[in-house]
Amino acid sequence: MAVRVVRLGSPRTKDEGLRIGTVRRPPRGVPKSEFAAGNWYDVWYPNLAPSVETMKAGLAAASERDWAVFAKKYRAEMATPEASRTLDLLAALSVHANFSVGCYCEDEAHCHRSILRALLVERGAKLG
Numbered sequence: 001m002a003v004r005v006v007r008l009g010s011p012r013t014k015d016e017g018l019r020i021g022t023v024r025r026p027p028r029g030v031p032k033s034e035f036a037a038g039n040w041y042d043v044w045y046p047n048l049a050p051s052v053e054t055m056k057a058g059l060a061a062a063s064e065r066d067w068a069v070f071a072k073k074y075r076a077e078m079a080t081p082e083a084s085r086t087l088d089l090l091a092a093l094s095v096h097a098n099f100s101v102g103c104y105c106e107d108e109a110h111c112h113r114s115i116l117r118a119l120l121v122e123r124g125a126k127l128g
Contacts, residue, residue, distance in 0.1 A: 002128030003094035005117045006102040008040050016128075017098030022048035022116060024055055027104070041102070047086060048101070050074045050112050058112060067110065074115050091123035098128065 004013065008021055021041030026032070036042045050058060050070075054077060058070040078087060093099065101120075105111030121127065 002126045004100040004128045006100045008102045024049040091125035094125040
């Protein structure tokens with residue numbers, strides 16, 4: 001059992017399980033009835049997405065320093081009690097179930113999901 005960190009819209013892997021979209025907005029131009037069939041996500045969970053302000057900082061990051069500022073802001077948002085409890089829950093579930101979390105960004109290295117991966121690992125999540 002494990003959690004995978006994926007790019008939403010990409011083909012699913014064998015035994016990936018439930019796909020959770022940790023994005024601020026649903027995919028544009030895709031009817032809600034096609035989210036799962038199109039490999040976007042089965043459940044939308046924007047609670048683990050960066051706030052709009054923080055997301056804009058991440059998208060505008062042109063240097064490693066800018067990216068570090070984004071990462072610090074996103075980590076602070078994920079340190080709130082609600083987000084922290086959710087991360088603890090996902091880490092615990094990863095030991096007992098297959099599921100994935102993801103975002104649309106092409107480059108994981110410059111996407112909040114790279115930080116989300118680290119946060120899950122820090123909580124003892126089993127990665128797939």
